[in-house]
Amino acid sequence: MALRPVNVNIKALDDAVVGGFWAEALGWGVSSEGPGVTNVEPGGDFVWPDATALCIDIVTVPEPKTPAKNRVHLDLATTSAAHQAEWVERLKALGATPVDVGQGDVPWTVLADPEGNEFCVLEPREIYRDTGPVAAVVIDCVDPRAMARFWGEAMDWAVHEVTDERAVLRSAKGVGPYLEFLRAPGGKTVPDRMHIDLLPYPGDDKAAEVARLRALGATALDLGQGDVPWTCLTDPEGHEFCVLAPAAKPE
Structure with a gap:
């Protein structure tokens, strides 16, 4: 048994504004499951x-983002220095703002979306040449090796690299974005503004998957979600994530 990551979930005061920004930023389409939920996904023949x-x-959600830097963010891929510069200017025109998270003199650009969620526009890197616009979902952590053990068992993605400084996973099919855990000082202190949603494969038992994750070190999480078809958990370092019911998305 294994789960597949299917969504990045972002909490917002205004889902339409933040969703519209990310749709324009990535060149993707927008849909909605109902009030308070905006879905952003590729167009064309893409089928979730x-x-x-x-x-x-x-x-x-009713709560605004705290001043603390998010411990989960997106890295965006570029194909050339000109593409990077053009994309940064376009994102700023869409409402992104430059932010200083202590990055110093680096070749990538750190921006924040209209509600302050940080993300990076990377300089061209060969490893991200085929990921699509999102190069990676990046999670700050204390122990990348421990995160690789947990997430490598939790998901059907392959572990590509594990060091004391970072762990890297990607779909075993060799497509799409990477999931990266970077060692960062200090632990998690506030709820994540962004998290990953996992989905069982057709025919797999969601309750059995949740039990398997708990045995790996996940912890049940009560956010006041009530009776919903998904299950909220945290990984061994406290990062929230959800296990969806088959063919369902959370609100």
Whole structure:
């Protein structure tokens, strides 16, 4: 048994504004499952779920983002220095703002979306040449090796690299974005503004998958979600994630 990551979930005060930004930023389309939920996903022949892209779900919540830097963010891929510069300017015109998270003199550009969620526009890197616009979902952590052990067992993605500084996973099909865990000082202190949604394969038992994750070190999480078809958990370092019911997305 294994689970596949299918969405990046972003909490927002205004899902339509944040969803519209990310749709324009990535060149993707927008749909909605109902009030307070905006779905952003590739157009064309894309059919959810697909390993070639993690869709973005923006969900309205009453709480604003805290001043603390998010411990989960997106890295965007570029194909040339000119593409990077052009994309940064276009993102700023869409409402992104430059932010200083202590990055210093680096070749990538750090921006924030209209509600302050940080993301990076990377300089061209060969490893991300075939990921699509989202190069990676990046999660700050204390122990990348421990994260690789947990997430490598939790998902059907392959572990590509594990060091004391970072762990890298990607779909075993060799497509789509990467999932990267980077060692960062300090632990998690506030709820994540962004998290990953996992989906069982057809025919797999969701309750059995949740039990398997708990045995690996996940912890049940009560956010006041009530009676919903998905299950909220945290990984061994406290990062929230959801296990969806087959063919369902959370609101």
